[in-house]
Amino acid sequence: MSLGFRYGIEHECALLRTDGSLADFASATFEELQGVVDALPETDDPDLRTGDQGIKRKRWYVEGYERFDLDGELVRCDPKGLEIRTAIHGSVEDTTAALASDAALLDGAARARGLVPVTVGFNPLRSAYTVDPPLNAWERRHRQGSPEERTADLHMVTYGPDLNLSRAGLGGAALVDVGRKLTYYSPWLVPLSFSSPFRDGAPWGGLSARTALRTGARPAALVFLGPGDEQIPSDPSLTQPARLPAEIGRIEFKAFDACPGTDLYGELLSLLTGLICDETLPGRATVPDAAAHRRVAGPGLADDDVHRCTGALLDAAERALPGAEAHVARLASLRERWARRECPATELLRRHAEGGSLPALLAG
Template identity: 65%
Template sequence: MPGRAFRYGIEHEIALVHVDDGFADYTNTSFDQLQAVVDALPEDPSDLAHLRVGDQGIKRKRWYVEGYERFDEQGALVRCDPKGLEVRTRIHDSIEAAVDALRTDLRLLDAELDGTGLRRTAVSFNPVRSEYRIEPPLNAWERAHRQDSPEERTAHLHMSTYGPDLNLSCDLLDEAAVVDVGRKLTYYSPWLVPLSFSSPFRDGGPWGGLSARTAVRTGVRPAVLVFLSGEDGQLDADPSLTQVARLPAEVGRIEFKAFDSCPDPELYGELLSLLTGLVLDETLPGRRTTPDAGLHKHVAGVGLADDEVHAGTGELIDAAERALADRPADLARLGRLRERWRRRESPAGAMLAAYRSGEPVAGLHP
């Protein structure tokens, strides 16, 4: 597939800490507090061709409050319990442009957070509270609403997790090919995700592994979603692999959802180059419609320290490198990712080292 044009976008969930009072979540932070930050950020109507607003109008900007919405018996919004913020880029014609856009919007967010007593932190699982309890229990309207899809049914799980959606689309891929790529990336997800691990804490301290997010989330929720133009080609799967596009810009999108949040947007760029190479690859045989939950749990504990996992990840980097032979910018990013792989490095390792040296990490104090 040489010469095919790709487009990219990044959706980055943001965990927050109170500067003087630990991790920020729905127990000590209100929706209105976070919405005030979003209200102060600029709104650009031209974003709307790229970004979905949603039924409640909360997502009108590139930044919005991420949380769990509660409704009354007639379906009217009553409240939104916040877990943090999200920032989304528009669709860009290069990885460099998407990464630069994310950096710019994070700087704008940091400027608005300054003086609020809140700041961003890089962690992919709530380090003090593993479970979001739905209180009060769902009413009849909410129960019906939450059965619309496997993802609605398990939406409460995302209240403990923070991660990116790395989006890419490729021209000349028909919908059957897009679904096939989604199945390929779902199969190889356990060997992709260790490069991003950044959730070594839960329930107040280290839990013994590197990605609590992966251990809890992937398998119950999808590793990949692909967006199709209509009902034709949709697969019946739990969790979902396919979804009907909600706006024209989503048609043909491949959304990789299983990486942990990355502290440096540059790592997102490297991972997008890896995904690009795997889309272009025509040699890897593995396919799955739903993620292997057991294998993800295993990898979440051992990461790249495990020789078999390390070798599997290396094989994917090799395959991507071969497929990217005529794309020098992608090869440069992949080279940096390969160095991380050689060092068996993930953000979780640096987080644990900082914690063990006595530094506070994500609002946790040793």
């Protein structure tokens, strides 16, 4: 059954050294991490952006915070970790297979240089990135270019995916409506992905430090519109002008925590597919409800009201995908996780309670 969707995944990795220490902005250099990227194969995909500085030439690149001089010339990039981004594919299966293949290539290149890619939603040792030295005049102007530029320091301690979807035939108004729907229901979607129960070296008392800090200040969903479509002013952004022809019509869901493996990403893509197809859910919001995200970040699906609301979204997605067997199968697997009130963070906390060290937990 063809629904006219195309998919992509952008997945952020943290990095451990082989001695168990974290290789982040406090201890690693851009050049060290770029050495891993340099060892990976060149790619030639016109659908992927290279970025203003040309750093994003491959399906893998160093994610970080760029610093500039007074003339706007790049002087350094403080690294956060590495990002994998798939090409655009016509099915969830092809997309997750591409991510798995590229993750395996990254793992080999990183380990050869004493680094181990790991999945976690929040920096487990450092809760904040300090912009040092303070922004100069050019940087202050640059960082006011969008709400996301202004809050870019927050992303330095958080790790997550952009789950990208597009559907043939959706015009600008319909795309905005989808973005507003996903933004409204984000607090009850994200608990399925929670994977950040640690901060400052210990459990913090909840399941998603990433959600507690990030969502509200930064978007839950973002849609990319064509040159003739009306942009919606909001803080954080709901819409952006497409930077490439391939981006026109893209819907990015940005609020999930980074997930280990690829199975859960596939299930979440099917859930988003169903919610985009759904025509029954009434909720709409232009900006995320930060307070609601903070409330769910602690208990996640252990809270009965959250569990009920998430279950209702699974119901709506299933109703919207009759006959789409692969999507329905992935939703059935996701429903099993929901029934167990399970997310990656609950497994991390269980293993931590059994005496697992933090580096060993992250390394799997």
